[in-house]
Amino acid sequence: MVTIKDLYKSYGKLEVLKGINLSFERGKITAIVGPNGSGKTTLMKCILGLVHFNKGKILIDSNDVSSNFNYRELIGYMPQIGRYPENLKAIEIIKLIIELSNNRKPVNLDYLIDLFNFQPHLNKFVKNLSGGTIQKLSAILAFLFDSKLYILDEPTAGLDPIATVDIKNLITKKREEGATFAVVSHQLTEVESFADNLVFILEGKIVIDSPIKDFITTTGKQNLEEAVIDFLKVQN
Ligand SMILES: Nc1ncnc2c1ncn2[C@@H]1O[C@H](COP(=O)(O)OP(=O)(O)OP(=O)(O)O)[C@@H](O)[C@H]1O
Ligand SMILES: [Mg+2]
Known part of the structure; x- marks a missing residue:
C-alpha cells in the first residue's frame, strides 16, 4: 500500500530522517514507535505531503506522492495536535472539511458522533472545547469518509479510558x-x-521493522514493552 525508499528529511541543518526504507502492508496495522523527537510525526507528514522531503521516494499504490497529490483523498489523517479555527463551532469545522473534500459523502458521521458522544459538543466553539474533546473532533474528521489508508498520530493521547477503547475498536x-x-x-x-x-x-533511522509477535519471540520476553526495553538496552 505504502512504500518508502531511502527517505531523507532535514529542517535547516537538523537532519531528522536519515534514510528510511519501509512499507505499510495492505490491510495491516503498523505501529510507529520511538522516543520523542525521533522523527515519527515528520515521517507521517512526508507521506501526507505536508512537508517536503530532501531525498527519496514515497509510493502509495505505486503512485509517486511527489508528482500526484490526488492520493491524499485516500487517506484519513489524525494529527498529533489538532489545530482548528477557534471561532468556528465543531459542526462548522466538520461541514468545512466535507465541503473541502468535494462534498464526498461523510458516510460515518452519525456513527462517529454517537460513538464519541459528541452531540453535546457540536455547537460549541473550538476555543471552548477541552483537549480530549478536540482529540475526539480530530478522530471524527479522520474517519469521516471511508478511506483506504489511515494515518493516526498518537490517536489516544489525552483521551479518557472509554474514548480510548472506542477508538481502538x-x-x-x-x-x-x-x-x-x-x-x-x-x-x-x-x-x-x-x-x-x-x-x-x-x-x-529504523532499528526495528518486524511483525510484533516475531519481535517478541526473538527477544524471549513476555510482552512488547519488555521486548522493546530489552532491545534498547542491547543497543546502548
Ligand atoms: N517544522 C519544524 N521545524 C524545525 N524543526 C522541526 C519541525 N518539526 C519538527 N522538528 C524537529 O524534528 C525532530 C523530529 O520531530 P518529530 O515531531 O518528527 O518527532 P516525533 O518523533 O514525532 O516526537 P514526539 O514523540 O515528541 O511526537 C525534532 O527535533 C523536532 O524539534
Ligand atoms: Mg510526534
Whole structure:
C-alpha cells in the first residue's frame, strides 16, 4: 500500500530522517514507535505531503506522492495536535472539511458522533472545547469518509479510558473492512493489543521493522514493552 525508499528529511541543518526504507502492508496495522523527537510525526507528514522531503521516494499504490497529490483523498489523517479555527463551532469545522473534500459523502458521521458522544459538543466553539474533546473532533474528521489508508498520530493521547477503547475498536473495525493503518503511539501495551507490525524509529533511522509477535519471540520476553526495553538496552 505504502512504500518508502531511502527517505531523507532535514529542517535547516537538523537532519531528522536519515534514510528510511519501509512499507505499510495492505490491510495491516503498523505501529510507529520511538522516543520523542525521533522523527515519527515528520515521517507521517512526508507521506501526507505536508512537508517536503530532501531525498527519496514515497509510493502509495505505486503512485509517486511527489508528482500526484490526488492520493491524499485516500487517506484519513489524525494529527498529533489538532489545530482548528477557534471561532468556528465543531459542526462548522466538520461541514468545512466535507465541503473541502468535494462534498464526498461523510458516510460515518452519525456513527462517529454517537460513538464519541459528541452531540453535546457540536455547537460549541473550538476555543471552548477541552483537549480530549478536540482529540475526539480530530478522530471524527479522520474517519469521516471511508478511506483506504489511515494515518493516526498518537490517536489516544489525552483521551479518557472509554474514548480510548472506542477508538481502538474503531481501528479494529476498519481494519476488518480492509483498511491499512499507520499508527504512531508511545503506548506499547496498547500497540500490542491491536497492531500487526512494529516499526521503531531511533534518531531518524529504523532499528526495528518486524511483525510484533516475531519481535517478541526473538527477544524471549513476555510482552512488547519488555521486548522493546530489552532491545534498547542491547543497543546502548
Ligand atoms: N517544522 C519544524 N521545524 C524545525 N524543526 C522541526 C519541525 N518539526 C519538527 N522538528 C524537529 O524534528 C525532530 C523530529 O520531530 P518529530 O515531531 O518528527 O518527532 P516525533 O518523533 O514525532 O516526537 P514526539 O514523540 O515528541 O511526537 C525534532 O527535533 C523536532 O524539534
Ligand atoms: Mg510526534
